[in-house]
Amino acid sequence: MPAKEKTISASIDIVSLKAKIRQCDVCTHSEKPLPVIPNPILTGNANSKIRIIGQAPGTLAHASGRPFTDPSGVRLRHWLGVSEAEFYNEDIFAITPMGFCFPGQDDKGGDLPPRKECAPLWQASLTQAFENIELTILVGMYAVKAYLGPRARRNLTETVRHWQDYGPHIIPIPHPSWRNNGWIKKHDWFDQELVCLKKTVRGIIANETNMNPI
Numbered sequence: 001m002p003a004k005e006k007t008i009s010a011s012i013d014i015v016s017l018k019a020k021i022r023q024c025d026v027c028t029h030s031e032k033p034l035p036v037i038p039n040p041i042l043t044g045n046a047n048s049k050i051r052i053i054g055q056a057p058g059t060l061a062h063a064s065g066r067p068f069t070d071p072s073g074v075r076l077r078h079w080l081g082v083s084e085a086e087f088y089n090e091d092i093f094a095i096t097p098m099g100f101c102f103p104g105q106d107d108k109g110g111d112l113p114p115r116k117e118c119a120p121l122w123q124a125s126l127t128q129a130f131e132n133i134e135l136t137i138l139v140g141m142y143a144v145k146a147y148l149g150p151r152a153r154r155n156l157t158e159t160v161r162h163w164q165d166y167g168p169h170i171i172p173i174p175h176p177s178w179r180n181n182g183w184i185k186k187h188d189w190f191d192q193e194l195v196c197l198k199k200t201v202r203g204i205i206a207n208e209t210n211m212n213p214i
């Protein structure tokens with residue numbers, strides 16, 4: 001097959017893929033169905049340069065239909081050194097969590113893990129579809145386990161501590177949830193990672209905005 005044909009057959013149209021994902025209701029047919037009507041939440045387009053792979057939408061994101069419209073989002077934007085406008089600019093960021101729908105909560109009011117059905121169905125196609133990603137930020141242990149596999153250290157703390165082993169195109173970070181306040185306070189070396197993360201993100205945005213002002 002000529003090289004050109006190979007390229008065409010290998011590419012996945014991101015618009016069609018997102019439309020397909022938004023119609024997904026796989027988790028309503030499982031033994032433990034989603035407690036809500038499926039509302040798959042993700043962002044990104046063919047130009048996106050930075051991909052954020054988090055866990056799953058919480059109640060506020062589920063209600064708003066936008067990822068990270070909650071205190072975790074405020075902290076994540078602070079860590080990245082970006083404004084809301086930049087964060088939701090799909091020419092810059094693609095946000096594709098391990099589970100696209102709000103998974104419900106446990107007895108203590110904490111969010112349940114991302115649905116296991118979701119990532120095997122969609123993540124590989126998304127990786128193929130986003131052809132211009134320069135940096136992937138793995139947010140929390142579910143994304144770290146899925147994307148680093150055996151390259152991950154024995155736990156999230158050690159993986160994040162050795163973040164330089166995975167660079168420059170992948171950076172693992174903890175989830176910005178309030179549940180990790182103790183972790184963040186205890187591990188002050190994480191500030192060093194944030195300096196690098198901000199610098200990398202700002203560098204990509206600077207290139208992007210030169211081409212396409214926001």
Ligand code: SF4
Pocket residue numbers: 021024025026027028038039040099100101115117118119121
């Ligand atoms: S969580 Fe993922 S697999 Fe489950 S219904 Fe939503 S989009 Fe489909």
